Amino acid sequence: MTVQRRALLAEFVGRTDHPTVDALHADIGRAQAGLNRATVYRTLETLVELGLARRVAVHGAACRYDPCVERHHHLLCERCGAVEDVFDAALDALRLPRPASGFVARDFSVLFTGLCAGCAPRRTKAH
Numbered sequence: 001m002t003v004q005r006r007a008l009l010a011e012f013v014g015r016t017d018h019p020t021v022d023a024l025h026a027d028i029g030r031a032q033a034g035l036n037r038a039t040v041y042r043t044l045e046t047l048v049e050l051g052l053a054r055r056v057a058v059h060g061a062a063c064r065y066d067p068c069v070e071r072h073h074h075l076l077c078e079r080c081g082a083v084e085d086v087f088d089a090a091l092d093a094l095r096l097p098r099p100a101s102g103f104v105a106r107d108f109s110v111l112f113t114g115l116c117a118g119c120a121p122r123r124t125k126a127h
C-alpha cells in the first residue's frame with residue numbers, strides 16, 4: 001500500500017457524505033499532489049471488493065462510495081445531490097422477495113428521495 005493510498009483511506013474512512021470519485025480526488029489531490037483520479041477509483045473499487053466499502057448507486061448520477069458497510073438506507077436530495085444515512089430497524093426487517101422469475105435477491109438498501117434540510121423550503125409559521 002502506497003503513501004497515497006493510505007492518505008486516501010484516511011480521508012475516506014469516517015466520511016458520511018458518500019463522496020464520488022471526483023469529490024474524493026478533489027479533496028485529497030490538494031494534500032497529495034500526483035494522486036490521480038484512476039488511483040482513487042481503483043482504490044475505492046478494491047475496498048468494495050474487500051467488503052470495506054459499499055457503492056451507493058444514484059440513478060443518472062456518478063456512483064457514490066460509502067465506508068459504512070452495515071445495513072442502512074439513504075436519503076437523496078433531488079436538488080443538491082446530498083446523500084444522508086438512515087438507520088431504521090423496521091426497514092432492515094423487510095423480507096427479501098422470491099419472485100417466480102427465479103431472481104435470487106440477496107441484499108437491499110432503500111433509497112428515499114426528497115429535499116435535504118438546506119434545500120427544503122423554510123416552514124413558515126401558521127398565524
Ligand SMILES: [Zn+2]
Pocket residue numbers: 077078079080081082115116117118119120
Ligand atoms: Zn439538498
Ligand SMILES: [Zn+2]
Pocket residue numbers: 018066068072073074084085
Ligand atoms: Zn450510507
